[in-house]
Amino acid sequence: MTENKLVVSTSPHIRDTANTRKIMLQVIIALAPATIYALVIFGLPAFWVLLASISGALLGEFAMQKGRRLPVTLSDGSAFLTGLLLALTLPPELPWWIALVGGLTATILGKQIFGGLGHNIFNPALVGRAVVFVSWASYMTTSYFKSAAIGIANTSAHQHIVDLVSGATPLAAMKAVYDPAGATFVPQGLNASNYYKPLLLANPWGCIGEVSALLLILGGLYLIATRIIDWRIPLTYVGTVAVLTAFTGRDPLFYTLSGGLLIGAIYMATDYTTSPLSSRGKVIFGLGLGLMTFLLRFWSNNPEGVMFSILFMNGMVPLIDRYILPRKYGKLRCAEEGG
Amino acid sequence: MAPDMNEAWRYFLLFFGAVLVYNFILIRFIGLCPFFGISNRLETSIGMGISVVFVMVMATSVSWVVWNYVLDPLGVGDFLYIPAFILIIASLVQFVEMVIKKTSPPLYKAMGIYLPLITTNCAVLAAVIESVRPGFFKMNIAYNHTFPEALVFTIGVSLGFALVLILFSAMRERLDLAPVPKFFCGIPIAFIAAALYSLAFMGFTGMFGL
């Protein structure tokens, strides 16, 4: 190359060491314990789902970038993370081909078609999930773990329901407890507090990523501590749900631990590309998410509303980003003017 | 008190359903042409949104009167409702345009250009037909075609229209900066975004039993 020529560029001439790949890697690390634990509990079927979802995501990304003759950026880890997060939100016994289609849709329809990393408007993993959820609703609502409870968290009352109804998650069971009129079955002798322990430690009746709230929270704390994610979105989101559920006489702890709320709040609502940029915007985003999830969980057809809430609020982000800016410097005039 | 509360709740549901659950654009596919035509700039969308709310409410009010006091009593509603309603909308729009052009030029600058677009917007006609003429209302809720009901419904519908229009234009302004694949530039990508947003709106299906 040009020997001895100096480089000219604009300032700054030094950069932080962070880069996209490292960030994605951190998130994957944060998710690793929960993922591994889930594989231990659910076994091979979940592994196939995981594999299919991740390969689908990678394949989608690769195909689109090759097709557009762009540099292929699989190595930045974002497509892998998308696939991983998608898998974590799928039921463990889903046919692998649905997971594959989910992964493909996530990166193609959810991300690359908008121009790739940083340009998508909706959370790719959730786009993938929503598409397969709507397309194969029966699989998606019935492919839950069916065998007996695992040692650590034996809730015989729930086990009874699982035997009775396919796809009864704790949320569905509690929906039946609270709104027997609109429910498909009425569980007997079940109480929200029965669920605390299994939800925290080992919950086999849900999506792959929901096995242990504790591991999810630990991963979240790690991400917050390493400043990968901002605490505002998870906190306002979970907080709003908790407050609203408590306000309407339901059990807030149960509703924060169960379903996709934690994984959604910590890992999906915080997705950089599809959440607001400013701190104030993030708070508003979190509040909106909380409200939507609350409404959808208790009054819509489905027992869970995290996915639709996040997608719905993703659509609001461009507007939030446009009007909710950081407080402009220079608005506050001379605080000490009096003296 | 209790019946009043029920009544209020019913009106709330009517409104809620019209805005979100039965959103005209994303769920009912009504009013798409101006939606995709206009939603590429935020300022325009806001102007259009306001104009639509205004025109829809006026059109429904007038049509309600015409239906209940002219067409229906005469027994000619069944075959005259289409020309009657569309004529009402067209003349109303033209009338409003003339009035604000004369009385408030700034308002005309803000709203005037969208008014002609509204005449040819099926959202207005659909809102009028559904709220006024029996047999077209879709929601699963008691609806007796009374004036207040028609009004609440129309306001809901038009606000739902405006809401999605505005959200969408912000979205499209962001998409303008994105390196979208060449053949998806412009209209196709807007449709993809609409698809995904309607997917999100599907979460509302059956909400509150609507």
Next chain:
Amino acid sequence: MFRYVLSLGLRLTLVCLVAAIGLGLTYSAVESRIVEMELEERGKAGKEVLAPLDAKPQEIDEGELAALQEKFPELVSVFEGIDENGNLVGYAIVVKGKGYSFFTMAVGVDMEGKVSGIEVVQHEETPGLGGSVVENSEFLYQFIDGGPEDFVLGEGIDAKTGATMTSRGLTDGVNYTLEIWRDITLKGGQ
């Protein structure tokens, strides 16, 4: 100026006149047909669900229907099933119901309260999910000859996996018609 406006108005009016005459004529030509179709359409469901009883549907009079509707808001219409001999052998009751979304169903009930036939007239269930249930006679067959006691999902009636909501909605709908049937026959008995 005035003449100009007059001429405009006249021409517009003329077009309106022609249109009105045309439409009026068309309407009066098809009106009877429309009414007929509507009747037939409404009767069709009744006819089908009453077919096992070899009966023809005949709509009950409006006042009676209105009185029933007061009590049962989801009720759409009621037909009496009249056999060749002119005897009342059953009822066809059309109600609205809610599964994942909504549907309108007709249920034929004989004088003992046994279900003679079920037909989903119109529905907006998800195709492939609830949709396949409402169109699936297998599920609906479970009700035939049941009654007059209420059906219970899970006990005698098996829900379709993945479409519990639709199954439940249908079961509720049938139970609702049975309730209406009880109301009618009780009154009739008195």
Next chain:
Amino acid sequence: MSKTLRLFHRIRGGIYPPRNKHFTRERPILKIEAPERVVIPLQQHIGTPCKPRVKKGDEVGVGTLIGDAEAYVSSPVHSSVSGKVAQVAPQPHPLGGDKLAVIIENDGLYTPDPSLRAPYPWREMPPEEIRKAVRSAGIVGMGGATFPTHVKLSPPSDSPIDTVIINGSECEPYLTSDFRLLVEEADLVVEGLNIIMKAVGAGKGIVAIADKKIEAIENVEATARGTGIEVFPLKTRYPAGAEKVLITNVLGREVPSGGLPMNVGVVVNNVGTSHAMAHYFAAGLPLVERVVTVNGSAVVNPSNLMIPLGTSFSAAVEACGGFREPPGKVIMGGPMMGLAQYTLDVPVIKGTSGILALSVEEAGYRIPTEPICIRCGRCVDACPMNLVPTYLASYTHAGKWDELRRFNILDCIECGCCTYVCPTKNPIVQLVKTGKAELARMKRREDKRKEELAAVDAEGGGDDGE
């Protein structure tokens, strides 16, 4: 009250880059000689460029006026050596482009200009005289912006100045010149502060120093004891030294958007400026030399040097033992805000606070050729001006000028925090600079168009000119 405000009203953004000051921190200021030929650009300040006052063949001495301009916002230029003017011609300028400069053959004698004399003791001079003296000494802001100091010292009567802050934060990595001045010549700096306070009629003087520079703080505290001058320890963080940030952190006041420090009753001056001023009033020598930190991994012997203006960068590096390896990038100033040079033939000017030579390796990271953003929001959090930097970059790239104004691009101080933290290395600052330049061009064009239209109107005809 003010104490609590100080606690609560702080600038939120900012970054902690590796400071890399240890190479030169302990190295005393070394005075070096000028090379054979010095190149003194006629523009070393913001404002109207000077006109040459000498021509080829003229004899000059140290401190001889060689360039000046009539304009108020301007500052004269003096010779830093004695010798003969070889040429007056455009020369590469460290701020970019080629600008007119006076090239002087150094005779190595450093004969002072005969007309130089020590000015009156400043304590007896009215503010007006002080300002005149400051101007004739060619003193400009040495914090980097090179704004003529006499202008800064003339606040309009409607914005009275109550506080003067000496900016000793030196938040840029690698640079230690201000620190060395505070350690070695604190008395001159404090003296300079007193002069400034007198010139603007301020009652309060503060020296703000980063809290890690303990020697400097102690030294200044000792010097200033009893004078009523305060030392304010700043939290060490970049860009603590940026004027607006400094004022907010020290006084809890916010400079209004588009405004100047004087709008909130403050004047901020650099340590070097203050030192130069005191030096002038004491010795009578105009601004002809300055302290420069020569640093970076490509330099054999990083040092703090007192360098005569006009000395080429290569001579300055030579004085530090030359290069350890061929440099990849040579920067005038610090790594966060400095300007990359394409040649070492550029001279040291009044605004050269440092010369930084980075190795090929350090210079070689790849910068994207267009904005790339994953919307992580780090830039938003880092921006001390509370802007949304990523939008500024994207909108510039897309040519959406209205949006740029909406997002207050003109408030950007180009500190580089956003670009530093960005995980995708988005070249935000470059695009911001481009966007600002483009807005300025547009404004100029608009003005011209209006003028033309007015001219057409004046001619009184809708004629069909070009």
Next chain:
Amino acid sequence: MDWSLVWKALLALAGAGILLGVVLAMASRRFHVEVDPRVEEILRALPGSNCGACGLPGCEAAAEAVAVGDAPPTICKAGGPDVASEVGKIMGIDVESVIPMVAHIHCRGGRSVSPIKAIYQGVNSCRAAETAMGGGKACPFGCIGLEDCADVCPVNAIAFDDDGIRRVNIRKCTGCGLCADICPRDLIEMVPRYQATFVRCKSRYTGKKALQLCKVACIGCKRCEKVCPHDAIHVEYGFATIDYGKCTNCGECVQECPTGSIQLWVEREDHPEGGEFVLPRKRKKDKKKGSEEKGGSSEETAKAPMEPGDIGSGDTVKEGESPDEQGEGGFDTGSKSSQAC
């Protein structure tokens, strides 16, 4: 037949017709607003693409401005002379005299003739490079070559060859002037369509220094000034400028220029760009070598100042050329390919 229905329908619809007609007619008189009919007409004459090249928010604004007299009928540069004359007709102003303009770029220093001074890293745009010491090319006055002008041109009239020499396709150029506005070095000038003689350099340096920075620079020797029979060319600020009003395209200066900075544009029917620059060897304004190949303007013919040895190795670090240690960062730099729509 139910005639009563027909009568009622008649009543209703005719009534509605009359009522609406009367109301609207009355309203239109009562609320009549006087608008200049010419606005409508002008609007119709304008292209209606709302390109904004005129500096106004859109065609409608332009039409209003023209009607009120705030803008000349020639305001729409994008529309060209046809539109101008039509608008002129509406306004009753004769604009026959309007000469169509095209863009001309006053620099022909490709990478091979102007050595590189540094490696530029940063945004792929001339205006951005201007903030980083003007990019990598040696001449501080010449074309940076990062194609901002080509990007902004709505009709793709500007093309770059491999050497970074730019040409305007005068068949495509509509004379909108957007490129002239955008060039950070003010190298693009709007010139009369039939002007043929151009100074293709704007270097303020003179003599040797100028040649050091670029081998085809105008050295400010003033020989052209002396030979021009019409007093149409002058050296100012170190380079020659032609007064197109006086220039007759006689070509005297072209012959005289020692560095080949002044060149003749020759129209060619068959040339895809509408013509090309030539540098006649002798006093012959003929078209030699109709070389069609890219970048093959006949410049080499005269004093071919190019040495094959120093074909510039990329003076700007574009994608893929530099040490790929950031590949892990995972962003793409696929320059123009990933632009927004």
Next chain:
Amino acid sequence: MGDRKSATGELTNGLVRSNPLLVLMVGLCSALAVSTKVENCIFMGVAVIFVLVCSNVIISLIRRFIPDQVRIPIFIVIIASFVTIVDLTLKGYFKPVYDRLGVWIPLIVVNCIILARAEGYASQNRVRYAAMDGIGIGLGYTAVILIMAVFRELMGTGQIVLFEKTIINFGTSSMPVIFIMFPGAFITFALLAAALQWYQDRRKPEEGGGS
């Protein structure tokens, strides 16, 4: 603008070059809503063609009689009348279809007004051309909704059912139902529009890469 030459020219013009859905972007609502089933589309297409042709012919016949100022109301009345005729006919003879198409029948009036208005502006066409244009535009509309419907019904349900006969059957119940739901409509249309852009781009290769 369109140079009106021949009747066949008119026809193809409406089919491709100014296809109402893909190019003019009108009538989107009904297209997206109705294209869940091929059967619906056939009725809808016929209805639109009928209204367009009849109103075009009538308008063209009486064009000299229409004063410019009340042009629009007269168009409206004429078009609305034909829509009403369709409305009544369907109601009387094809009740199930009428129920399924619902509000979309009266809404035809809106699209046709737009199209007819463009017609009205374009010029005083002779009856023959006007009719052809109506057919062309109507066919263009029908063709697009048919393509959409075939795709959606097949993808969504795995089969195509026409007048109670199964025409095609993949024999699987695991098709992605999303295609006959709301998002599917938008996606299908997006794909069509992208395909059109691709086609247009391919047809004029002159403007290569570039911006």
